[in-house]
Amino acid sequence: MPTLDPSGYLWVASLGGLTLFWMFIIAPKFVPMLSRGLHGAESPPLTFVDHVTLRISSLLMFVVAIIMGIMLFEVIMRYVFARPTIWVEELSRWLGGVIFLVAGLYAMQQRTHIRVTIVYDIINRNAQRVMDALGTACICTFCWAVSWGYWENAMRKFSTWELYGSAWNPPIPAIMKPLICIVCVWMSIQAINNLIVDWRRDAPLAPPEDV
Amino acid sequence: MGIAELSLLLVLGIIILLAIGVPLGFASGFLGVLVAYWKLGDRGFFILGQRMYDLTIEHALLAVPLFIFMAMLLERSNIAKDMYDSMSVWMSRTKGGIAIVTSVMAMIMAAMSGIIGGEIVLLGLVALPQMLRLNYDKHLACGTICAAGSLGTMIPPSIVLIIYGVVTETSIHSLFKAAIIPGLLLGFSYIVYISIRAHLRPQDAPLPELDFEVTLRDKIIALKGLLPPMLLVGAILGSIYGGITGITEAAAIGCIGTLLLITLRGEMSMSLFMEALQRTMRSTGTIMWVTFGATALAGAYSLAGGPTFIAGLILGLDVPPMGIILVMMVIFLFLGALLDWIGIVLLVMPVFLPIVAGMDPADIGLLGNLSPSHVSVWFGILFCINMQVSFLSPPFGPAAFYLKSVAPPDISLADIFKGFLPFIGIQILVLMVMMMFPEITTLLLH
Numbered sequence: 269m270p271t272l273d274p275s276g277y278l279w280v281a282s283l284g285g286l287t288l289f290w291m292f293i294i295a296p297k298f299v300p301m302l303s304r305g306l307h308g309a310e311s312p313p314l315t316f317v318d319h320v321t322l323r324i325s326s327l328l329m330f331v332v333a334i335i336m337g338i339m340l341f342e343v344i345m346r347y348v349f350a351r352p353t354i355w356v357e358e359l360s361r362w363l364g365g366v367i368f369l370v371a372g373l374y375a376m377q378q379r380t381h382i383r384v385t386i387v388y389d390i391i392n393r394n395a396q397r398v399m400d401a402l403g404t405a406c407i408c409t410f411c412w413a414v415s416w417g418y419w420e421n422a423m424r425k426f427s428t429w430e431l432y433g434s435a436w437n438p439p440i441p442a443i444m445k446p447l448i449c450i451v452c453v454w455m456s457i458q459a460i461n462n463l464i465v466d467w468r469r470d471a472p473l474a475p476p477e478d479v
Numbered sequence: 480m481g482i483a484e485l486s487l488l489l490v491l492g493i494i495i496l497l498a499i500g501v502p503l504g505f506a507s508g509f510l511g512v513l514v515a516y517w518k519l520g521d522r523g524f525f526i527l528g529q530r531m532y533d534l535t536i537e538h539a540l541l542a543v544p545l546f547i548f549m550a551m552l553l554e555r556s557n558i559a560k561d562m563y564d565s566m567s568v569w570m571s572r573t574k575g576g577i578a579i580v581t582s583v584m585a586m587i588m589a590a591m592s593g594i595i596g597g598e599i600v601l602l603g604l605v606a607l608p609q610m611l612r613l614n615y616d617k618h619l620a621c622g623t624i625c626a627a628g629s630l631g632t633m634i635p636p637s638i639v640l641i642i643y644g645v646v647t648e649t650s651i652h653s654l655f656k657a658a659i660i661p662g663l664l665l666g667f668s669y670i671v672y673i674s675i676r677a678h679l680r681p682q683d684a685p686l687p688e689l690d691f692e693v694t695l696r697d698k699i700i701a702l703k704g705l706l707p708p709m710l711l712v713g714a715i716l717g718s719i720y721g722g723i724t725g726i727t728e729a730a731a732i733g734c735i736g737t738l739l740l741i742t743l744r745g746e747m748s749m750s751l752f753m754e755a756l757q758r759t760m761r762s763t764g765t766i767m768w769v770t771f772g773a774t775a776l777a778g779a780y781s782l783a784g785g786p787t788f789i790a791g792l793i794l795g796l797d798v799p800p801m802g803i804i805l806v807m808m809v810i811f812l813f814l815g816a817l818l819d820w821i822g823i824v825l826l827v828m829p830v831f832l833p834i835v836a837g838m839d840p841a842d843i844g845l846l847g848n849l850s851p852s853h854v855s856v857w858f859g860i861l862f863c864i865n866m867q868v869s870f871l872s873p874p875f876g877p878a879a880f881y882l883k884s885v886a887p888p889d890i891s892l893a894d895i896f897k898g899f900l901p902f903i904g905i906q907i908l909v910l911m912v913m914m915m916f917p918e919i920t921t922l923l924l925h
Contacts, residue, residue: 336735368767371761372771380765387498400500
């Protein structure tokens, strides 16, 4: 991991500050996922875990717009100014990876992961609770196995700050590999949270209408 | 336990897990964990993470969130509705006109975006009420909307072809070129079917009673509604086929174009923009984690020697090459009725494609003129047509569920699926033609 000089600390601190400012002050007023109920009128109160997932998503959802923007920049630089950039392709790859991983957490919080509910819909509520518990066990097994098996490699890449080995050379392996482990662990936490929230309800939470 | 028992257990396992409502991605991921543990112990888990990592930094996959974002923006705008209204003016005196307009509109929308969910919902909101108001046969109406709406993943740009290209390392650009003719052929076959049916059974597709005359002037004014979608199609497909940008960048340009059009039309608002982003994130997460789970299972299964085993089974069938391909198509149709297409690409393609690629090109098709370098492109197109069927086939055909979510309550799922039958027939017919004459798909490749 690279060492930071004082101005580097200032950068990191101000970026972190801005992120928190967005997540706690601005986003709750303007971002629909935070300012409105998620499941219509019968929206359950959000737990701490839901809050973390939603606040992170309320920031990272803009990544798609950023990717769109930098790609337009690249096309303009290439054709109008004949000066193609070296960083757009790699930055978009990097940001894309982040969104692919974190979007899964948001989808989990919203209960929109693709599942077949033909049997689930016709059995009684207690059997549904058992099925939910089994499903959560599957999710946790998968997520923990991935983080467990990948942790050592990911930590090595992080501590040696492995770079991508390209022209612009961003630290993609050093960041993305640990991120996979972190997202997987949080995915299992979100799944357990969903299980607890749904367990107490008389009817399972349906995904939002506009999927 | 050998690989044969393991394969059987996996099929059984996925069916049980899906039946108890485990999300598809995690069900396959969970089985992947078990297989990896069975083969290598906990050292095997590393493979799962590594396969996920390879997918997360895959540049071609970026087109997925971008095309979803574009579809989400279009869905909230009236661009599609205006296009529908202007085409209706032109087709108001043609038998089956509204259904034909619906198909043409679906084809244009398919050329703008590469996903089907939004397209079918939109057609269900715009075109279905019109057709029902004119007393169209409800089976014909539902069938037209879903079959034509599914073309979103057949006519380029197409997410199915992008993921197929990534998984099998086939040129996505070639796939997009090869898909043009089969995609249009499917669309025009639907239109031909609709007009024949409207002529033979006029009660299924009654003409509207107009209390005014549609003049040429009206028709020319109406063309205005076609302009924005045509601009978008031109920008996206022009960038791709003109060799100006890659597919991901073309998707980004499509998003920018849509944002510009929406702003010019005065429909833009902060909440529209943010809602589109947030729904993009939700859909991206859903698609990508199915992919992650499937790649984990595919990785573990090939480590355990699964693909070699299945390949041996299929090659041991002792049938000619076209017979093997036919068997594969039947397997695709069967799996397509049960599984999501991403799962099929990731789980089955690593097994099937090497077998097909190993065949003598002279044995493929009736003419045997397919160039060896085009085999994987052709097979991708066959797969893509097959997935068109899977969107419509009961019990899980997603197109039916998308339409049901916006259809009036008196249209049941059974009605919708019944309306699909003739269209599934057409799709299988086109599939057979492409299988017998692979040269059609590669016509544009030179």
